[in-house]
Amino acid sequence: MGGADIIDVKNPTEGPLGANFPWIIQDIVKIVPNDIETSCTIGEMPNCPGSISLAARGAATIGVNYIKVGLSGLRKKQETINFLINIVKSVKDYNSKIKVVITGYADAKKIGSINPLMVPKITSKVQADVAMIDTAIKDGSSLFNYLNEHQLNNFINEANKFKLITALAGSLKKEELAKVYSLGADIAGIRGAACTFGDRIKGQITRERVSEIVGYLSTL
Numbered sequence: 001m002g003g004a005d006i007i008d009v010k011n012p013t014e015g016p017l018g019a020n021f022p023w024i025i026q027d028i029v030k031i032v033p034n035d036i037e038t039s040c041t042i043g044e045m046p047n048c049p050g051s052i053s054l055a056a057r058g059a060a061t062i063g064v065n066y067i068k069v070g071l072s073g074l075r076k077k078q079e080t081i082n083f084l085i086n087i088v089k090s091v092k093d094y095n096s097k098i099k100v101v102i103t104g105y106a107d108a109k110k111i112g113s114i115n116p117l118m119v120p121k122i123t124s125k126v127q128a129d130v131a132m133i134d135t136a137i138k139d140g141s142s143l144f145n146y147l148n149e150h151q152l153n154n155f156i157n158e159a160n161k162f163k164l165i166t167a168l169a170g171s172l173k174k175e176e177l178a179k180v181y182s183l184g185a186d187i188a189g190i191r192g193a194a195c196t197f198g199d200r201i202k203g204q205i206t207r208e209r210v211s212e213i214v215g216y217l218s219t220l
């Protein structure tokens with residue numbers, strides 16, 4: 001596995017948090033060693049809490065440790081809370097140990113979604129576990145092109161206040177991991193940087209590239 005702590009399964013052809021097929025997720029869960037956690041996404045969906053709650057319950061049965069929910073279709077705080085309460089319930093009623101990850105987008109203004117800096121408070125309100133920021137549009141711009149270190153520091157401090165796990169992602173380059181590390185995030189999400197040719201769609205994640213990134217982190 002190259003030293004990764006969490007193996008995240010998604011389908012990037014269907015969006016930044018595009019969902020993969022359940023049998024593929026299940027096959028990966030089966031071969032990942034017990035000391036490595038697994039995560040899956042449940043897709044990019046509009047404000048349809050019933051549909052995505054059903055997807056969340058299905059994902060919960062596969063055996064992953066984390067289920068990631070994106071907020072691309074949500075714009076207002078209360079509708080986001082109402083949406084997420086049902087998703088968290090769907091997961092936790094099946095297995096309370098599964099961690100639910102709430103993902104806001106750094107480029108929210110471009111896609112018309114909710115301010116990502118509201119995610120820690122919303123995550124706490126709906127009793128989810130992880131507050132995360134990613135980017136929705138994968139055009140080479142990274143997380144730090146949209147949010148500065150002061151804003152991200154405030155995000156992490158607020159999440160810590162609510163005793164949440166924090167995660168930062170968004171086309172992060174290896175060299176930008178030093179900033180993520182210095183900000184104190186618990187999890188750094190990497191895909192493109194771990195793929196051959198840096199191509200998150202057509203490239204392949206390799207043990208060697210993951211090992212290189214882990215080795216770089218160990219020097220920080």
